[in-house]
Amino acid sequence: TTLGGAAALAFAAARRPTPAAFAGIAWLGLTAEFALHRILPGPKTPEELAKMAVTSVLIPPAALGHRLAGEVRVRRPRPAARAILFDRDDTLIHDEPYNNDPELVRPVPGAEDVLRRLRAAGVPVGVVSNQSGVARGLITPAELAAVNARVEELLGPFGTWQVCVHADGDGCCCRKPKPGLVTRAALALGVRPEDCVLIGDIGADIEAARAAGARGVLVPTPRTRAAEIEAARRDALVAGDLAEAVGLAMGDRAW
Ligand SMILES: [Mg+2]
Numbered sequence: 001t002t003l004g005g006a007a008a009l010a011f012a013a014a015r016r017p018t019p020a021a022f023a024g025i026a027w028l029g030l031t032a033e034f035a036l037h038r039i040l041p042g043p044k045t046p047e048e049l050a051k052m053a054v055t056s057v058l059i060p061p062a063a064l065g066h067r068l069a070g071e072v073r074v075r076r077p078r079p080a081a082r083a084i085l086f087d088r089d090d091t092l093i094h095d096e097p098y099n100n101d102p103e104l105v106r107p108v109p110g111a112e113d114v115l116r117r118l119r120a121a122g123v124p125v126g127v128v129s130n131q132s133g134v135a136r137g138l139i140t141p142a143e144l145a146a147v148n149a150r151v152e153e154l155l156g157p158f159g160t161w162q163v164c165v166h167a168d169g170d171g172c173c174c175r176k177p178k179p180g181l182v183t184r185a186a187l188a189l190g191v192r193p194e195d196c197v198l199i200g201d202i203g204a205d206i207e208a209a210r211a212a213g214a215r216g217v218l219v220p221t222p223r224t225r226a227a228e229i230e231a232a233r234r235d236a237l238v239a240g241d242l243a244e245a246v247g248l249a250m251g252d253r254a255w
């Protein structure tokens, strides 16, 4: 529809009335069809008809503009991350709520592989994890350390572990979606937060990244809320698995 309208205007400007007329008729027909679809369900009051006529002319170019802007946005080259931070539960390992047993640590598929490749490429990696089970007395600090040690046993060493052991009401500055874990991890790895990408499975991960000035990549699980996926699609990036997420973090170039 928009192409027809634009062609009609362009041909008219070039003083070529015949193609301008054809393009104009195409535009008018498609616009009329669109308007009809929107008018038929009613209410067919004069105000409604006028509103539908005007908006039916405006919506196609606005929609096309949004689409093109989105296409440009997702294609623009992104700088490769200089460090990658990972959420722990349901990102690197399957979530066992308030896990205090190292034997229950199970890496998600592909985690070991992407971490091996990142280390081989010299990209620093870190973990940023909320563990409010400690504040709630469900996990002892020693158990948390044992579980994290098991993670490293299975997935290799991380350049930094930043763990928030506080609960929601504690008012700390590190519990995601607060930025503290991300800024501390960046400091520990010797990079700026802006050069970090945080990969996580829920909205709080993406919000923490944003709050710290880092970028976020969401790898949803069946437990990730639809609204969080929508928000990440709009403001960050969404990947199907860890390997794709790391690829996006590295700007899709060979690493
Ligand atoms: Mg998680």
Ligand SMILES: [Zn+2]
Pocket (backbone or CB within 6 Å): 164, 165, 166, 172, 173, 174, 175
């Ligand atoms: Zn905290």
